[in-house]
Amino acid sequence: MRAAHRAIVTETNKDHPIFWFWSYAQKPLFSQANVLKLAPGLTATTIQNWANRSIVNALIEMKEVRGRRYYDSIQVRRIVLGQRLIDDFDLHPAKAMLLIDYANLAVIDAWTDDAIAGAKTPDTKMPIKMEWIEQYWFVRAPEIKNSVAVKASGLAGAIKKLGASIVIPYGRDLTELAARAKKLYEDGRNED
Structure with missing residues (x-):
């Protein structure tokens, strides 16, 4: 059984921005105007x-309502976090967004592996704490298959070992994005 299937979310985690953000993984919720608020520096034309x-x-199939595009949290994550890679590392947009997807998978695997490390049996489900994700960094190796997610304490060793070309504070960035997206959504609902 994969680590991600052995980690469980407790009731206390359901208010965390990460849980909220992931619950909209395939629910188009964000208008282009919302995405632009979350990704300063981007233009509507670029998106x-x-x-x-x-x-x-x-x-993911794009959702349109009355001719307007709506984006789910996966697409928002790609756009907002990918934009930083485009700006900072001059990556092609498709490569930047693919790298964000790799980072997401690597961090989730490392996060859930750590969460279940104390399990007594291989089938034991373990509670996971959403705030733990903030500790993880993604280290992109020259060969993407060798890329890893590590906690900050292992960052220097991973960079030295892999000869990393891109290092992203992915857990922190994702948590910050999720908190801003949740607030933007809730503020918009309160205006209705």
């Missing part, structure tokens, strides 16, 4: 171009 070229929605 439209990425969507038209299937860079943003490579795996």
Whole structure:
């Protein structure tokens, strides 16, 4: 059984921004205007171009309501966190968003592996704490298959071992994005 299937969310975690954000993984909830608020520096034209070229929605069908596009939290994560890689490392948008997907998978695997490390049997389900995710960094190795997610305490060793070319404080960035997205959504609902 994979680690992610052995980790459980407790009631106390359900208010955490990460839990909220992931619960909208395939529910188009964010208008283009919302995405622009979460990704300062981006333009509507850029987001439209990425969507038209299937860079943003490579795996997910775009939802349109009355001719307006709506994005789910997976697409928002790709756009907002990918934009930083485009700006900081001059990556092509498709590569930046793919790297964000790799980072997401690596961090979730490391996070859940650590959460179940204390289990007495291989089938034991263990509670997971959402705030733990903030500790994880993604270290991209020259060969993507060798990339890893590590806690900050292991960061220097991983960089030295892998000769990393890109290091992302992914857990912190994702938590911050989730908190801003949740607040934006809740503020918008309160205005209705």
